Every structure is written in C-alpha cells, then in structure tokens.
Amino acid sequence: MSARPPQIEEVQRLADAVFDGVIDAKSLQSLEELITSDLACLQAYVERIGLHGDLIKQSIERCSGHDALLTIDRVLAAQERIESRQHRIVYFALACSIVILVTAGWLMSLPRAKGPEMGVISNLTVDQISESSSFLLGQVLRPKTDYVIQGGMATVKLPHAIIDAVGPTKWRFLDKQTIELKRGILHLDIQEGGTGFTIITPDGIVEDYGTRFLVEYSSSEGTGVSVQSGRVHVGLKDFDGNISRNIDLTMRRALRLSSSKKLIQEVGFIEEKFRSIEAVRGNIVSIDGTIRTMTVPPQTLLVNQHKTRNHVLIFPELQNVILTEDMVVDGLEGNVRFPAGTVLNSYLLHYDPDELTTQAPRGGVTFDGKIAAVLGGADSLSKSDKKFGLPDLQYGPQVSRELELDEDEVQVSEDRRTLSVYFGASGAEALDQVRVLVYRNQ
C-alpha cells in the first residue's frame, strides 16, 4: 500500500467529515487552509468528495432507486418548495416594508427578530450527531429554520407535545402547530391542548386528534404513518398539492401514502418502531446538565465495561411493572412500602468515568410521574435488579456500584418529578448507579 503524507490523510479525514455533515468550524478552517495553500491537498479533497459522489451514483444504479418517476417527484417537490419560498419571501418583504415605515427609527435600535419560540431541546442521546454543530440541551428552536439530526435522537418539548426526532431526520417548524418533515422519522406524543398538531410531508398531511403517533418520510419510500394510541387524520395530496383523499387512522394501525403513485394503503402496524423510541427515554420529560440518554441499550454495566466520560447515562428499565404483592424497598430517603397493584416505571442512572474525565457531572431528569423511590445502596440495587432491570443486561453484583454518600448527591424536587444528581469522580472505583422508581402517570 502506498504511503500517505500526513497532510493528505488529514484532508481525506476532513473531507469525510464534510460529507458526513459532522465537521465543526475549527476543522473547516483547517481544511480551508490546507486546500488553498497546497495543490496536492486540493486534489486530494476533490478526489475524496468525488469518491463519495461516485459511490452514491453506483449505489443508486445498483439499488434501482432512481427512475424517471422519482426524478419527476424530485423536480415537482423542489418546484413546490421554491414557489412556496418565493411566496413567503414576497409576504415577508411586504410585511417588513409596512413595519419599517411605521416604526423605522424604533426598530433600528432593536436586535434582529429571530421568530417566536417553537420548542426547546429537552433530551439528547449521547450519540446524537447534528448538522455542523451539536444540538444543545435547552436550545430554542424557531420557525423557518431547517433542523437536521444525522444520528442518535433529539427530543423537542413544546407546550402541548413532545416530539422525538430520530436521526437522520430533517424538519422545520412552520408554526407552533405545524411541522414540515423533509426526511426521516418524527415520533409525536400530543398532550392535552395540542389537538390539531399537523405534520406535512410531500405526500400529505397528518393531523392529530390527541394521540401518540409516528410519521416517517423518504423520497424513495414515501410517507408512513403509524398510530400507537388515539386517532389521526391523514390526507393524501394530489399532484397539485390539494388533498384528494382523507382517512382517519386509529390506534395500532399504520398506512403508507405516496402522492406520485396516488397511493394510500393500510399496512401492518409495527410496534417495534415505538419500542425503540420508548427504550431511549421511556417517560422522561426532560433532562438537563450532563445527563444523557442513549439509542442502543448497554450490554453490561460491570465496572470499567461501559464508560461514561463527562456525562451520566440514564436509560429506561422495565416500564409498567405491576406489583403482585406488597413490596418494601430500602431507598435513599428511607424504607418505602408499595401495596400490591402499584404500577411503577424504572430508570437507571449509570456513571463510570474513564481516566480522561475532566469534570464531575451534575444534572437533572424530570419524569412524567412522581418519583416513588430512589435506590442507591449496593444491596437495594442488587435486590431490585431482577424485578426492575432489563433482562439481557449484565448488572453485576459489585459493591462499588453504590453511591458514596460523602461525595455523591441525589435530590428529589418538592413536586417529586425531578431528580438532581452530582456524582463525584474521586477514588479508585468511581462507578455509581442509582435506580429511580416512578409512579406511572395515569
């Protein structure tokens, strides 16, 4: 194999990061310097991006995903978008002109308006990759901006809805009740007051009537809608963008629609699509600080087997566990007695810092139900593993998993919905685990 000068290798690495949409501003600056100062680097960059382009082209040809019909769809979809954008620009310009005439001087002294707040990022998985730079917890999302998550999952909290975007997904808010899904998967949990929330794709519209549902779209597969509970109203667009057919979809039903094929067809409901999202955050409403969820559950939590650098991992364990007999647990706040018939959801916080961990993590997690008990002792954790733990996960019997109460802090909020943690990272064995039992929200 021919030797590669380090600079060429660096350019190829940076080109891959550009292609994958994960390059940051600093790396892009470095790439700019390399390709504008060295012809070989420039050549290497163009060749590498060309390699990706050729691989896409070959993949399209091999997978027969590209035909004339698809091309027409793409042209038409783009045409509609451009026309819509042109209309929006005209309306926006008119509105701006009027406002400027009336309050020109006053407006000049104000900062640029960014549009109203649509929602806030309330949960991120540790493997989330977004376009250009990472999403941040608490980040405010606004209208008329495309949001892209390449991998992992991000959750957006709205006043009456919780929306999970599963990477790779691209979407934008049109207003507080409407989202345009451009590709990928959105999972929606619409709460009281949120009825009428609408998702628009190139194939149709999906309007909520109080439910938990999922919409997916890709240019090759069209639009898929699955309803886990409640009811949605689905409208198929015709070629002119008008609704040509309507269907109401109720719980545990799914359909696929394609405007180009004039197709709206009921298909099998796949529960797994919802389970994979529930496995990420269960009924967690929001997280903050350095707590993170994850898309793929861990295999083992033995010491040094699942490191969590600079963050605390939280994941749902068994949900909706119905106690068949009275049970007493040894919680951090003392013994807690649960009568038979109590329904509990369980979550585990896991913190196992590696040698490169630079900060002791702190953060909070808010659940949709009240916290029933917090277990942090080695004995109480081990005893509850079988009842509440994931069946395929290796927890281990080690004592080191328990909290060191002299340096670890765990607090439950007054309304008992939020748990705040601070885990110290000193000592030879810094592994900490906490099990949180939460009453199911009725």
Place this chain on the structure above:
Amino acid sequence: MSSRSLPNEYPDSAMNDSERQQQFLRNLATVYGEAYASALVIVGNRTDADDVIQEVCVVLWLKFDEFEPGTNFRKWACSIAFNVAKNFVRKKRRRNFGLSDYALSRIEQIRRGGAELFELRQEVLEKCVAKLSETDRQFLDECYNESHSVAAMARSRRTSVNTVYARLNRLRRWLSDCVSRTLEKGG
C-alpha cells in the same frame, strides 16, 4: 408513470409538452449522477447535495429551452449544478459557515480541469467495488443509499454509530487506496 405535467414556462415552444418532457427526462436520467457529483463536490455535504440537486433539476427544466440540441447536455447540466451549488454554499455561509469563494473556485477548477481523470477514477472505482465481498458491497450500498443512513443502519443492527463509521471508514480507505494503486499501475 406519473400522469402529472411538468410546469411549462414556454407554451409557444415548437415541441409539444409531452415531447419536451420526455426528452428532458431522458437527458436528465443520463446525467443525474454527474450533476449530483458536481453539486456534491462544491457543497461537500450529502444532505445539502440532496437539496441542491432538487433545485438543479428545477433550474434545468426551466432553462431547458435555452439548451441547444446537439451540444453537450452533460456539460451544460454540470455547469448549472456547479452554479446552483455555489449559490447554496454562499447562502449557507452567511447563516453558518462554509468554504470561501476562493476555495470553491479552486475546487471547481480542479474538477473541470480533471474531468477525464475523474471519469477514469470512476471507472476504476467500479472495478475496486467489484473486488469487495458481497457483504461489504451490501454494507456500502446501505450506507450510500438515502434510505439507509449510517445512523439508521446502526439502529437496525443494534450497534453504535461509531462502530458503523469505523467499518465504513475502513472501506473508504481501502477503496481510495485501490483506485490510486490501480491508476499508478496504469489502470
């Protein structure tokens, strides 16, 4: 086939709508991959390239009457793809960040100047891909097919995104080396 008509901006054209559409689609189908690659080399990012190529298709259709039959449609389409992509990057740079105009013009020079070499690389790459195992080829197809992104693959395989990227990067590196090695040997 769809019965929908493309928007006709040129009703007085000598060719009727249906003929124009058919000819346009035939031409577009033959150069789609090239136009995509031309856009990609400027925007770099696949997600952006997907957006740009849609706009390119619209522009090509709207300007189709300006295209002179008998001249090189591929060259014409790629040239438009370059320009649409450059405008896209400029707009994006204003909002966010991106390569400078100078860097973009240098990239375009290299791409245009080495058109034949890039075509050759493409042919060699096909041969290199053919040398991969069936499993690796399928993996590559899934990675580069829009509906099977790296993240989606990681989810379906119940593994991490990093694991998928590691395998993908190994394949990219091998393919890149294979192309260079083959060209050094004279194809």
